[in-house]
Amino acid sequence: MPNSYTQIHIQIVFAVKCRQALIHKSWNERLHQYINGIIQSNRHKVLQINSMPDHIHILIGLRPHQSISSLVQNVKVESSKWIKTQKFCAFPFAWQEGFGAFSYSKNLVPTVIRYIQNQEVHHRNETFLEEYKRTLTLFDIAWEEPYLFHSLD
DSSP: OOGGGOOEEEEEEEEBGGGOOOOOTTTHHHHHHHHHHHHHHTTOEEEEEEEETTEEEEEEEEOTTSOHHHHHHHHHHHHHHHHHHHTOOSSOOOBOSOOEEEEEOGGGHHHHHHHHHTHHHHTTTSOHHHHHHHHHHHTTOOOOGGGSOOOOO
């Protein structure tokens, strides 16, 4: 099978700068569509996308022609420009530096899709930071507090 059909299933997670709750329900679907367009223009496939006011989850089928870092940088730069152009926020909008990327086998994709779809339910009992630390631990990724997503505190 040619490389152009290879997909690596990656969940990408990143936060609004200082984990501010700036993504509003009134425009988050438009944001999801815009990000979907960026990812498709880079020849990858969005399998699921959902956001909370302070962060976003994107499950993609990543093709091997581009690094995850390059794709995420493109998504963050272009989507933050778009948010500013659309004047969705009364405050300056920016994505926080860094991101998480977690790979999944094809048989787990439906489970991850449901997880991303149900973000509001998960966050009734767990903050974004708690969720992120749990995911890092689940994937056996060593982490240190100073390198996690920062808040305004």
